[in-house]
Amino acid sequence: MTRPPEPTAARAPDPSGAAAFEDLPTPVWETTGPDHRVGTANRAARELVGGPSPLGRPLHRALPGLDADALARVAAVRAGGAPERVVWVIDLDGRRAVLEADLVPVARPGPDGAGVLVQAREVDGPGSDRAATRTAQQALLPGTLPVLPGFELAGRYVPGAVATGGDWFDVVVTDDGAVVLQTGDVVGDGPAAAAAMASLRAVLRTALAEGTGLADALALLDRAAGRDADGRGAAVCVVVLDPTTGAFAHARCGHPAPAVRGVDGALRLLDAGGAPPLGLDAAPPVVDHDRLEPGETLLLHTRGLLARTGALPAALPVPAPGAHGPRAAGPADAVSDALLGALLPRPLDGDVALLAAHRRDEPVRELLLAMPADVGRLGDLRERLTAWLDALDVAVETLTALPLVVTELASNAVEHAYADVDAPGEVRVSVVLERTGDVRVVVEDDGRWRPDPGPGPDRHAGGLGLVVVHELARTVDIDTGSSGTRVTAVCAARRPAVVSRGAVPALRIVGDPLTLHDRPGTPPAVVVAGPVDTATVAQLRAAVLRVSAGGTRPVVVDLTAATVLSSAGVRLLHETTGFPVPPQVVAPGGTPSGEVLRMTGFTRRPDTGGRSGART
The missing domain is CATH 3.30.565.10 (Histidine kinase-like ATPase, C-terminal domain)
Structure with a gap:
């Protein structure tokens, strides 16, 4: 931890300074005793957390989500340690908040004795520069990855608690089927780092997609980094994988070595061929070659993953399928989450990007x-x-x-x-x-x-x-x-791909029979669940005609829970726009029905007076 500047604004309160303490713009708490109970808290502190008064409560209850490492730092400062600046992650009514806090020891007379003054600021709240940078960073990263017959791919991006904006991962499938994996990070954080990341990623992606060899593509990337002050010192690791044989070429500049997780869980580092970071006029990297066997997983990760341990473990156990619920994660996802769970420091100072490529035991069958x-x-x-x-x-x-x-x-x-x-x-x-x-x-x-x-x-x-x-x-x-x-x-x-920790939610959009039920209201509604296709559309037509009295009364057709909307269903909706009183169609964006109606351009007819159409 780094020593913060001596605090001046947030000194321990006293009767004469109570009003000034209360009006400080940043949250301040003072804890007392070995269980770190909150003795005082100013208005900003109370407004930040909300809920019951924090006074008299242990700090970990006054700040929900505060972990044991955070409390250990408070205890160390109270025991006579030097002031520290720390980063805490807390839960504000379901919203993850990151606080940068200065811890200063204070001495008080009385049975509780020493305490700690905590002055904090939220570094990624709504509207903050960091929140905007994180949003832009995540928008620049790929939200999905290719599905390949011989390999399962997984991507993870975890934003840092304090610094964010410079790490990336990417996958490119060339015209001849070669799979290019890349992870990298730039020096610094914030908008400049995000912009430099986007530029370098685009240079490398374009070169490799156009068939440029790995060594030449890295030389091009090195020159691009050298021309941009924000790109100098960037790190990158690139793997070009043959999807048929599992053979691959790899090279890296200033980047941690990739690793292969064997079928037995042991990790093998591919530490040959490393070179200094990009843009520094250094010697080029050596392109090395290896092979991924069936059941093995190739792992690429940026430097932030090793911030706590400095090295990968010798082996990486992975939970058995089904250990976390009925839907088992695939091997690439399971290995990725196991590696993050084993090594990710908490709180995470900088961001982390991770790619995994697992070679299937046999290719996906037709x-x-x-x-x-x-x-x-x-x-x-x-x-x-x-x-x-x-x-x-x-x-x-x-x-x-x-x-x-x-x-x-x-x-x-x-x-x-x-x-x-x-x-x-x-x-x-x-x-x-x-x-x-x-x-x-x-x-x-x-x-x-x-x-x-x-x-x-x-x-x-x-x-x-x-x-x-x-x-x-x-x-x-x-x-x-x-x-x-x-x-x-x-x-x-x-x-x-996943841009924060946690499992990928499962979505099943088919499988159940069509069910229809009436929902009373003004107007009444026909609520649809299940598939609307050629085999079931007649049921929906009959229900709409019944509730709308043959199209003469207002009705809502709620397709929110429709798992399939085929062209037969779209045709029916177009037909209903010609009813004397066309129905109101509810098909929210992001649902299967909403997406189909958007793609097929379903709109109300001009002669309906604005009474029909899809509400998304």
């Missing part, structure tokens, strides 16, 4: 499904696909978009491919996770579709199903021949 052309089987298709995606722990966007793409294509095949035949044919679905992090979906049938209007101005002529597909997929190709139709759609597959 999902192959065949079903009769029957709308009643679409739910089974969606269930199988969702289970496949759920095992990959994909991001909400992928978990929402991909089942919609597949079920819309299958629904089109069911409705149109065999319209002119007596017996329903077959629909075949193939879902493949490619090495680039894309999912290639192929839906085939033995019949014929109507022509695809494509994504242009006439796109609605082909039906809303293809509109949804074109909106959600990266590319769509429809091949219609005399023997059948083959549709290929390519979608991005992403999984969440």
Whole structure:
């Protein structure tokens, strides 16, 4: 801890100075006795914490969330130690607050004897420069990572309690499928550090994505850092991984060595090839080579992780699957959280970035499904696909978009491919996770579709199903021949990165049957839960017509809990805008229904007088 300047503003209160103490702009507490009970607290201190009066309460109860390390520092100062400046993390009614506090010993007559004067300031409160920097920093970091067939990736960013803004992680998949992992940090903190971080990350990302070799890319990054005062002294570690063989090249400048966690939990440091930090006209790093075997995990982390221990442990135990609940974290997530839990100092002075790449025991298998052309089987298709995606722990966007793409294509095949035949044919679905992090979906049938209007101005002529597909997929190709139709759609597959400690929340958007219930009110509502698709849309139509008296009375259609909204559901909502009294549609942003309506451009008709439309 560093010695703070001698305090001048917050001296121990006395009767003649009570008013001045009370009016100090920063929170001040004085503790007494070995249990550190609060004897005095000024107005700013009481307003900061709120709730019951802190007087007479132990400090750890007056400041909720104060940990044992903090109390140990108070005890050391009370016992005659020198004044200290410390950083505390407390809980203010559910809001995490970081305090920078000066601890000064005070002597008092009486049985309680010595105490400690605590003068604090909140360093990351709402509206503070640090809070703004942290928000900008997190916006610059990737919120999701690619989902790869041979590897599971995990990313973590933990903001520092005092300094933040300079650490980053990134993953780039090149056109040939190579996986580039990078972590780094710049010297300093605040907006300048965040800007320098963004610049260096962009230089490296662009160079490697365009196929520049690792050594040349680092030389380019070194020159860029040397031209920017805020970039000089930055540290970086880069790994270029072959997703098929597990072989990888790695190099680092001023950065901790990456490590490999073996199947037995032992950590192996890759400490060859290090070079000084960037921008200092130093010798270039040596590019070294290694290999990740099935079941092993590669770890990259920035310098802040070692602030407390100075080194990684020799081994890293990981809790068994299911130890923290029914949904077990994947290996990359479990190893990342175990490493943070073992080494992360509390409170954390600077920020920490971490990347993990776990080589799967076997690549993700292709999902192959065949079903009769029957709308009643679409739910089974969606269930199988969702289970496949759920095992990959994909991001909400992928978990929402991909089942919609597949079920819309299958629904089109069911409705149109065999319209002119007596017996329903077959629909075949193939879902493949490619090495680039894309999912290639192929839906085939033995019949014929109507022509695809494509994504242009006439796109609605082909039906809303293809509109949804074109909106959600990266590319769509429809091949219609005399023997059948083959549709290929390519979608991005992403999984969440985590910008603070804690597990990734699980989200299941399908799986339950459609349920509808009436909610009394003015106007009354039809509350929807479960999937609205080709097989269930008739139930919703009947409920809306019943409650609205055939479309003549106001009604709310609440889709907040709808787990799927297919093009059949969108069509129904468009139909209801033509009712004499169109319903009000509630589909909040971020829900599956809200996102579908946003992507398909659902709006009220001009002739409804503003009575309908989606409220998000």
